[in-house]
Amino acid sequence: MKEKSGGVVACRQSTTDLCGMKNRIVKEGVFVEIEYVLSEINESGEQGEVLEECGEESAFGFYLGSGEVLEALEKVLMGKSTGEPFEVVIPCAEAYGATTDDAIVMIPKTVFEVDGDFDEEHIQEGEAIPMNDEDGNEMVGVIVSISKTEVEMDFNHPLAELNLHFVGSICDVREEE
Helix, strand or coil, X not given: CEEEECCEEEECCCHHHHCCCCCCECCCCCEEEEEEEEEEXXXXXXEEXXXXXXXXXXXXXXXXXXXXXXXXXXXHHCCCECCCEEEEEECHHHCCCCCXXXXXXXXXXXXXXXXXXXXXXXXXXXXXXXXXCCXXXXXXXXXXXXXXXXXXXXXXXXXXCCEXXXXXXXXXXXXXX
8 A cells, every 4th residue: 555755655564564573674685676766867956857667566676786776776775664765866877877889889680680581570770679798698779770781779778878866665575586
């Protein structure tokens, strides 16, 4: 169940938590579920566009300390308990950094062939396509342009260059998932 507190939507603790069951505290290695609104902070320090909303019904879950989320967000969650709100502004340098020209690459069109033909249906400008690097790590690139022989892709993080503002609450904390 949700309640509003000072403009922050918070998950209310269950009655079993309030009646003396073990208090669930965010710490290294636990599975945490959060609801949040992510906005950008513009250059003048004002709140800008909402980039992502993750409500309680589709709470975002991750293991704290696994590298799945930004370290600055993990630090603000550490020590909080189920139902507690959080808010943090993460500067670009501590979030996804600046865009780099090195992350924009030309890939031979042959990489995108299916049964010997270029996959025109899925490979289109503006599309985000999952790819693997030489070590097998998945990364998502956005198709910038398509020439006769190559596809130009941008592998910069979509939130690069942005100062981020998270407002949310902790929905659940579990030892194991």
